[in-house]
Amino acid sequence: MRTSLNITNKLTKLSEMRGESIFQVLEFDELNGGTDVETSIKLKFMRDSGIKLKQVRIILEDSAVKLESGVLSYLKGNIELNNKFGGVIGLGKKLLTSKVTGETAFKPRYEGIGEIFLEPSFGHFGLIELEDEEIIVDDGLFYACEDTVEVGAAMQKSISSMMMGNEGIFQTKLSGSGVIVLELPVPETEIFKCKLINDTLKVDGNFTILRTAGIGFTVEKSAKSLIGSATSGEGFLNVYKGTGEVWLVPTNSVYRKLSGIGLKSMTNPEGTSNAEV
CATH class of the missing domain: 3.60.160 (Double-stranded beta-helix)
Structure with missing residues (x-):
């Protein structure tokens, strides 16, 4: 019933x-x-x-x-709390x-x-x-x-x-x-559900919220050399390898910036092309 x-x-x-x-x-x-x-x-x-x-x-x-x-x-209803x-x-x-x-x-x-x-x-x-x-x-x-x-x-x-x-x-x-x-952290419609089949996904940042058991997680340099990593501006990347699914929330950083800093950080992001002189 x-x-x-x-x-x-x-x-x-x-x-x-x-x-x-x-x-x-x-x-x-x-x-x-x-x-x-x-x-x-x-x-x-x-x-x-x-x-x-x-x-x-x-x-x-x-x-x-x-x-x-x-x-x-x-x-x-007839519901009991029963911790084991x-x-x-x-x-x-x-x-x-x-x-x-x-x-x-x-x-x-x-x-x-x-x-x-x-x-x-x-x-x-x-x-x-x-x-x-x-x-x-x-x-x-x-x-x-x-x-x-x-x-x-x-x-x-x-x-x-x-x-x-x-x-x-x-x-x-x-x-x-x-x-x-x-x-x-964001609406499900804004989650990028990336399917991997014996493949590799590299992410600049920690905006991955879920991965299936078949996906390994490591951190690697963005380039083969330390100089290359430094000059790329990326440094280290989170790397996901294997077969399965990874959930990414790239819009979450936008909401954090809007909440903590405001619109200026979105219209004038940091970088050499936008540096003040």
């Missing part, structure tokens, strides 16, 4: 993915709750700019999910994974029949499904998953990636089969 909350016409379903549970990304059509002038002005600016509030809904059908700690908003620590060894592994990846140690596990709503956010969410696969994602991207997905840590396999990759020594590893919710 499936329980259901009434989703009013104030919410639009952006995406849906079905596994043992149903995962939906919902969007509030409009926010009209401003009770003072300042808040109302901000809400109007957000409406005009197309910034909308989103929320993840999970429908449990006698199934179980794991959530990032602190993201639950509310739930309805796996004894002293399991607890130790969770604490170690938390320490090295920066993720929270405990992922609350909810099981039963009903609906779960996660905290609303002005951010962006993506739904992906693993089929006996493994992916490595940036820390902080994990939001929720089916209980059949294991959340762990992956250690960088080369000294260069550990020391110069700007990704840390460990990253979050998601493996198994099931649906995953990721909290993305």
Whole structure:
């Protein structure tokens, strides 16, 4: 038996993915709750700019999910919180994974029949499904998953990636089969999902957020010689080799510049051709 909350016409379903549970990304059509002038002005600016509030809904059908700690908003139905620590060894592994990846140690596990709503956010969410696969994602991207997905840590396999990759020594590893919710830094439409077949991808910067298990990661000089690397202005590049998929978010740096510096950095980027004399 499936329980259901009434989703009013104030919410639009952006995406849906079905596994043992149903995962939906919902969007509030409009926010009209401003009770003072300042808040109302901000809400109007957000409406005009197309910034909308989103929320993840999970429908449990006698199934179980794991959530990032602190993201639950509310739930309805016959749902129980049932964390499995796996004894002293399991607890130790969770604490170690938390320490090295920066993720929270405990992922609350909810099981039963009903609906779960996660905290609303002005951010962006993506739904992906693993089929006996493994992916490595940036820390902080994990939001929720089916209980059949294991959340762990992956250690960088080369000294260069550990020391110069700007990704840390460990990253979050998601493996198994099931649906995953990721909290993305940009809309999914702005993600470049690069497929490699025994090929190489070189990236100037650390704007890769996901790679599949068949992709190796190293850091290399942009040119064969140190002089060539220095004169190119690029220095070192993040290099991805193998067969699989790499997700890039090239627009994320634009948003960071707009937020922190303003439009001047975009209209007059640094470089010799734009140097002031």
